[in-house]
Amino acid sequence: MKKTIIVIAALIISGLTTVTKADEGMWLLPLLKKYNEQQLKEMGLTIPIEQLSGADPDGIAASVVMFGSGCTGSVLSENGLVLTNYHCSYDAIRQHSSAQRDIFKLGFWAADTKQELPVNGLSVTINRKVIDISDEMKVLLADPSKWAATAERDLLKGAITVLNNRYQRLFPGMNLLFRSYFNNKLHVLYVQEKFDDIRLVGIAPKSVAKFGGETDNWKWPRQSADFAVFRIYASASGKPVPYAPSNVPLKVEHHIKVSSAGYQEGDLAMSMGFPFNSSRYAPAAEVKEKMMVMVPPVIAVRQQRLAILDEAMKLDDRIRLLYAAGYAGSANQYKDAVGFQEWSNRLDLYNKKKSKELSWAGNLSDSLDILYAKAAEDKKALQYLSEVFLESWSTLGFVNGFGRAFLGIKPGIPGNKGSLKNLKNNIRLSYGAFDPATDRKVAEAVLKIYMDSIDRKYWPDPLLEATGKPGFTVEKYIDSLYRGSVFAARDKLFMWMDKAVTPIKQDPLFLFAEAVSKKQFTLFRSIEQVSRQIRSLQQKYDQLNLQRYNGPVYPDADRTIRFSYGKIEKLQYEQQDFPFQMMFSSMIKKGSQLYPAQSDRYNDYLLHPQLLKLWEQLQQSGDPSARDMPVTFITNGDVTGGNSGSPMLNARGELIGLVFDCNWESMTRSYQYEPLYNRVICVDIRYILRLTEFLSGSKRIVDELLGT
Numbered sequence: 001m002k003k004t005i006i007v008i009a010a011l012i013i014s015g016l017t018t019v020t021k022a023d024e025g026m027w028l029l030p031l032l033k034k035y036n037e038q039q040l041k042e043m044g045l046t047i048p049i050e051q052l053s054g055a056d057p058d059g060i061a062a063s064v065v066m067f068g069s070g071c072t073g074s075v076l077s078e079n080g081l082v083l084t085n086y087h088c089s090y091d092a093i094r095q096h097s098s099a100q101r102d103i104f105k106l107g108f109w110a111a112d113t114k115q116e117l118p119v120n121g122l123s124v125t126i127n128r129k130v131i132d133i134s135d136e137m138k139v140l141l142a143d144p145s146k147w148a149a150t151a152e153r154d155l156l157k158g159a160i161t162v163l164n165n166r167y168q169r170l171f172p173g174m175n176l177l178f179r180s181y182f183n184n185k186l187h188v189l190y191v192q193e194k195f196d197d198i199r200l201v202g203i204a205p206k207s208v209a210k211f212g213g214e215t216d217n218w219k220w221p222r223q224s225a226d227f228a229v230f231r232i233y234a235s236a237s238g239k240p241v242p243y244a245p246s247n248v249p250l251k252v253e254h255h256i257k258v259s260s261a262g263y264q265e266g267d268l269a270m271s272m273g274f275p276f277n278s279s280r281y282a283p284a285a286e287v288k289e290k291m292m293v294m295v296p297p298v299i300a301v302r303q304q305r306l307a308i309l310d311e312a313m314k315l316d317d318r319i320r321l322l323y324a325a326g327y328a329g330s331a332n333q334y335k336d337a338v339g340f341q342e343w344s345n346r347l348d349l350y351n352k353k354k355s356k357e358l359s360w361a362g363n364l365s366d367s368l369d370i371l372y373a374k375a376a377e378d379k380k381a382l383q384y385l386s387e388v389f390l391e392s393w394s395t396l397g398f399v400n401g402f403g404r405a406f407l408g409i410k411p412g413i414p415g416n417k418g419s420l421k422n423l424k425n426n427i428r429l430s431y432g433a434f435d436p437a438t439d440r441k442v443a444e445a446v447l448k449i450y451m452d453s454i455d456r457k458y459w460p461d462p463l464l465e466a467t468g469k470p471g472f473t474v475e476k477y478i479d480s481l482y483r484g485s486v487f488a489a490r491d492k493l494f495m496w497m498d499k500a501v502t503p504i505k506q507d508p509l510f511l512f513a514e515a516v517s518k519k520q521f522t523l524f525r526s527i528e529q530v531s532r533q534i535r536s537l538q539q540k541y542d543q544l545n546l547q548r549y550n551g552p553v554y555p556d557a558d559r560t561i562r563f564s565y566g567k568i569e570k571l572q573y574e575q576q577d578f579p580f581q582m583m584f585s586s587m588i589k590k591g592s593q594l595y596p597a598q599s600d601r602y603n604d605y606l607l608h609p610q611l612l613k614l615w616e617q618l619q620q621s622g623d624p625s626a627r628d629m630p631v632t633f634i635t636n637g638d639v640t641g642g643n644s645g646s647p648m649l650n651a652r653g654e655l656i657g658l659v660f661d662c663n664w665e666s667m668t669r670s671y672q673y674e675p676l677y678n679r680v681i682c683v684d685i686r687y688i689l690r691l692t693e694f695l696s697g698s699k700r701i702v703d704e705l706l707g708t
Contacts, residue, residue, distance in 0.1 A: 054130025080250030213604030273646030339667030
C-alpha cells in the first residue's frame with residue numbers, strides 16, 4: 001500500500017546559541033560528527049558517531065521510535081519489543097480495563113504473543129534514515145530556472161517538492177518529513193515508517209509504576225517503576241498494516257542492546273528522543289507573557305477541575321477508569337504550570353533574560369515588550385476561554401467540535417447513512433470518555449472561574465443576557481442549558497438523530513457553543529493584528545540573534561529526533577544534597593514513614609504487596625550486597641516534553657535506563673538550561689528487569705530484552 005508523503009518545512013528558526021557544556025543541547029543528529037564527536041570521545045564514547053547520527057540505517061537512531069504522538073520508545077529485541085513509559089500508556093491500559101478486570105490495579109503480563117493486547121489508535125514511527133540534504137537544496141536554489149515554474153513564489157517549498165519526488169522514488173512507501181533550520185542553511189530529511197498494529201505486552205500495577213503519584217511528580221528523589229512493554233506487529237513481509245490477527249511481530253536486524261552492568265557517578269549518559277518544542281531563543285517578552293498571561297488560567301481552571309474529578313474517581317471505580325488517562329495528562333500539565341510559575345520567579349527568569357537581551361537587541365527588545373503587552377488582555381481571555389469551554393467542559397467541547405455536523409439532520413428527512421454512522425461513532429467515543437453528572441459539576445465550577453477572572457466584554461452573549469435577569473445563578477443557568485438540550489446525554493442525542501423534532505440551531509447548548517466560537521474568533525482576529533507586528537519585529541530579532549554566535553549550535557526542539565548527553569550527577573544546590581541514585585530501600589522507607597498504616601488505597605506511597613514480597617525476597621539473599629538494588633537515577637542531560645520513554649545510554653550505546661521525568665528545579669527548562677538545577681530522572685534497567693521477571697512470573701520477556 002502506497003504511503004502518504006508528508007512534506008513539512010520549518011521555515012523560521014528562532015535564535016541559536018553557542019554551546020560548550022556537554023550537558024546542554026537537544027542536538028540534530030546530522031550535526032553530531034561536526035559539533036559533538038570530539039567532546040563525546042573525551043567523555044568516554046566508545047562507538048562510532050555514525051551509530052548515533054542517523055546516517056547508518058542500522059544505527060541506534062533507527063531503534064529510537066516515536067511512541068504515539070507524544071512520547072519516545074526503544075526497540076530492544078529482534079522481534080519488535082518496545083520499551084516506553086507507563087505514563088505514556090494510559091490510554092492503552094484504559095482500553096483493556098474494566099471493573100471486572102482492572103489492569104490499572106492488577107498490572108498485566110502476556111504469557112505469550114497470543115495474549116498480547118491490541119491497542120486502538122496507537123502507532124509507532126521509526127526513522128529509517130536521517131539525511132542531511134543541504135547540498136542538494138543549495139544546488140536547486142542556486143539555479144531555480146532549471147526546475148521552478150515561472151510563477152513560483154516560494155522557491156524553498158518548490159525545491160522541497162522536487163526533492164520529495166526524488167526521494168519518494170528512492171524510498172517507496174515511506175513517509176518523508178522535511179525540516180529546514182538555521183534560517184534555511186541546513187535542510188534535513190527524515191525517512192519514516194509508521195506502524196499501526198501495536199500491542200501491550202506488560203505493565204506493573206499502577207501503584208508500583210507510579211509510586212509517589214502526583215505528590216512526587218516532577219520531583220527528585222523518586223522511586224517510580226515508570227515503564228511499559230509493547231510490541232510492533234507487521235505483515236509477514238515486515239510492512240506496516242492495520243491490525244489483523246494474522247499479523248506477526250516485526251523482525252528487525254538491529255536493536256538497542258540492554259546493559260545490566262550498572263554505572264557510576266560521572267559516567268557519560270546519552271539520550272535520544274522526540275522533544276516537542278522548546279523556546280530557548282524566545283524574547284524576554286514571551287517569557288513574561290507565559291508567566292503573567294498564559295499560565296495563570298491553566299492553574300486556576302485545572303486545579304478546580306482536578307479536585308472535582310479526584311473526588312468523583314475515589315467514590316466510583318467506573319468514573320476512575322473513565323478519567324484515568326485524561327486526569328493524568330491534565331494533572332501533569334497543571335503541575336508543570338505551577339512549577340514554571342514558581343521557578344521562573346525564583347530564578348528571576350524574565351529580568352535576567354531581559355538584561356542580557358538589552359545588551360544586543362536594545363530598543364527592539366523594548367518594542368517587543370510593548371507589543372506583547374498590547375495583546376496581553378485578549379490573550380488571557382482567550383486562554384481562559386480555551387481552558388473553560390474547550391478543555392474542561394467535555395460536553396461543550398463535543399458540541400464545539402461536532403455541533404455543526406448536526407445542522408444537516410432535518411426533522412422527517414433521512415440523512416446520509418455513511419455520515420450518520422460516522423457521527424454516531426464520534427458520539428460513542430466522545431461521550432464514552434466522561435461522566436455526564438461529573439461534567440456538569442465541572443461546568444458549574446469552571447464557569448464561575450471564567451466569570452470571576454475576566455471582563456464581561458469577553459463573555460459569550462447568552463451568558464451576558466442571562467446574568468441580566470433576576471435570580472441568576474450559575475447553577476440555574478447550567479441547568480437551563482442542559483434541560484433543553486439534546487446534547488445533555490448520549491442516549492438523548494441518539495434519540496434525536498433517529499427522530500429529529502426540534503432543529504439543532506434552536507438547541508441551548510448548541511447556541512451557547514456558537515456564541516463561544518464567535519467570541520473566540522473575535523479574539524483571534526484582534527490578537528492577529530498585533531501578532532503580525534510581533535512577527536515582523538521577531539524576524540529582525542532572530543537575525544540579530546543569529547549574528548551573535550558561531551560554533552556548536554542547536555535549534556529549538558520540533559518533534560524530530562534529537563540527541564542529548566551529559567553525565568550521571570547528583571543534584572546539589574542551596575545547601576541541599578540529593579544523591580544521583582535511589583535504592584529499593586529508600587522506597588520501603590518512604591512508604592513506611594509517610595503512611596505507616598498503608599490503609600488508604602489512594603495514597604501515593606502505597607507499597608503494593610508484590611513490592612513488599614520482592615523486598616522480603618531480597619532480604620533473604622546470602623550476599624549482603626544483593627539485599628538492596630538501584631531503582632532510579634539522574635543525569636545532568638537536557639530533555640523536555642516528548643522525551644518521556646527515551647533510552648538512557650552508556651558510552652557503548654547500551655540502554656541503562658529509561659527517561660521518565662525531570663526534577664522540580666528544572667521547570668523553566670523550555671526557556672533555559674540551568675546546569676546547577678536541571679536533572680533528567682530515569683528508571684534503572686536493572687529494576688525494570690527484576691520487576692518484569694518477578695511480576696510476570698516468567699523469564700520470557702526478560703530473556704528477550706537481554707537477547708538470551
